[in-house]
Amino acid sequence: MAKSAAAADKRKTSGDKAPAGSTDITMAGAEILLKTLEDEGVEVIFGYPGGAVLPIYDALFKNNQIRHILVRHEQAAVHAAEGYARSTGKVGVVLVTSGPGATNAVTGLTDALMDSVPVVCLTGQVPTHLIGNDAFQEADTTGITRACTKHNYLVKDGRVLQQTVAEAFHVARSGRPGPVLIDLPKDILMGEYAYQSAGVTEVAQARYRPSTKPDAEAIKAAVAIMKRAERPVIYGGGGIVNSGPRASALLQQLVEMTGWPTTLTLMGLGALPASHDKFLGMLGMHGTYEANLAMHGCDVMLNIGARFDDRVTGRISGFSPKSTKIHCDIDPSSVNKNVAVDLAIIGDATIILEMLIDEMKRQSFAPHKPSLVKWWGMIKGWQKRDCLAFDQSGDIIKPQHAIKRLCELTTKHDVYVTTEVGQHQMWAAQYFGFEQPNRWMTSGGLGTMGYGLPAALGVQVAHPDALVIDIAGEASFMMNMQELSTLAQYNLPVKMFIINNEWMGMVRQWQELIHGGRYSESYSASLPDFTKLADTFGMKGLVAKKLGDLDDVIHEMLAAPGPVIADIRVAKEENCFPMIPSGAAHNEMLMGPEDQAEKPISEEGMVLV
Amino acid sequence: MTNSDVIERHIISVLVDNEPGVLARVIGLFSGRGYNIESLTVAEVDSQKHLSRISIVTLGTPMVIEQIKSQLARLVPIHSVCDLTEMGASIERELALVKIINSGDDRIEALRIADTFRARTLDSTLESFVFEITGTSSKVAAFIDLMQSLGEVEISRTGVSAISRGNRIDLSAK
Ligand SMILES: Cc1ncc(C[n+]2csc(CCOP(=O)(O)OP(=O)(O)O)c2C)c(N)n1
């Protein structure tokens, strides 16, 4: 104790030279941290306390700018910050303690990395002189999180703390966004250092400068390709949403200038209104027939902010074999990673779309009318297959119908949707139409069960008056349901809409299709009575057991002022279609139960995830 | 766009901030994404700006080599990534210390070969030598091969250090 105080004393005297115009005030590290968060515009932190971060919690106690939301598990803190970030476009902030606090955050950080969500995670650490000694609650946090953050820092010198925090925010939000972690030893939090009132931002932004403005020549080349297109398709992704709402508006403008059919990835939903007549629906493994066949048969593919994920492409050798591919992405490492493209445009989606539209106007771009009409004719034919049709007969609620009704009954609301992972997630993507960006929060890249509830919590904190719904599966829901307590504490009126099929439905579906119907360990046994569960947390609990209950339950859920758990008992063995089985190509889709038997999954497909 | 499946050997020279964890970041990138590292060397090259240079020799198809470069370039502490193999003329050198234990004719032959390879003798006992050899990796490998046929051998290699020819200097910030 005496030793670290002396060390702190020594540091007080040694200040770095401050830039001109800045006044230095001496403060404790924890106070500098909070002050810098304020400078970065932080309003909310999602966190959980512990020994190593007590100085920060002490400073928070005295701070009245920053609100702290106490979660019940550190993984949930990160997902909540993700929900906050994705629904606002701001950086989400997490605060957890050393050791178990940090390791619990790892899943959330990986999730944020895979889905490019800007998050800054502050972790406590044992004091610098104990690092490496296997001290109580010590973990090599920067080592553990190196592969699941965009960047991370261990602050070993309090004089660079402010700078480091400012750079962390810059890195998290610039270029392709992502999670950044700062590991903060306790002695650094307690030591006294100079806080600089000016000049920090410039230095913080100097080191990381990803290029956002595309090469004008590449834009010209793209328009030249687009002019020749006879069977074009626009394939948009999460990069459009990440770029900000203006990118989505520009996408719509581009779609209307060209009249081109447009599909979106799971992460991109909402970038073009679902009701738009040029929208073909989502593509990929559970995408629509028309979107996947348009991708397969197109001659020009314009990819904006999507990364040719394997859930989208299916078997690479059979992916869109005849097209000239243009790939717009902010991250050069996404280009030619999975799919070799003909033209790459590196930059921010908003700027790319602006320049593209300008260049099209300059070159008086006009779509190739007769071929486009013919192409739309083919697409309309595919749309006639009505691939999302389902049979809601009888008294048992079909999961698709439940989500469709939920969407129809909430169109007048200011609605945000999160999901867990599984069949319900895919049905939500298929049947809940998103008209705007930033309204749809789902774990795409990592596929993290337990994402939806804490993410909804974070969304509701950001938008207190909005309708926030977690479309959940009963198994996923149980992975982070401790957060019910958080919802109760802050009276966050999240509506939990559980598509309860009593199965890990997506696992059951794969076992049915690929493993001979041997349902190994995929049954959701010993489920709680969800209405009673709601009751113990002082929430409303509702259950819909038959078709006739559904609308009433939805109405009652929407009318309730606080959080609600709605247990929607659905058909137990329903499968999610269409489906491109793993190892198959876009034109080898299974359309429904009849196809299952006819098209067995290949040997190579079986090893794929 | 090259579609070739041919495996190429590239020397990539990376200028990085000399800060804790930077080497782990680079190595973790290679292991995490399944890229090859044939050799890797690192040392500080600018003590004022705290910059280090990492020279990496890697094998991969053109598409993988492109990936490696763009993945490296997105790491925050990395200032520049140069593909010396692609940039044309460059010089590569590796140093190895080779200890050989033998006797009789083999010992004389080892000394003779060391001389033809311009290896220096750094240490000698009645039954051993330590040679220092500098050259391209293939020259070093050839020397080691010969030594191995002449006795019991212990080897320490530095890995490749490389630089471009001509008057261009790479100390550029990203
Ligand atoms: C943390 C985690 N563990 C395991 C999985 C594998 N997994 C994917 S979907 C699924 C079942 C989800 O069941 P449920 O939440 O009930 O959704 P349903 O498919 O029935 O709609 C499982 C176990 C996962 N995605 N995430």
Ligand SMILES: [Mg+2]
């Ligand atoms: Mg289920």
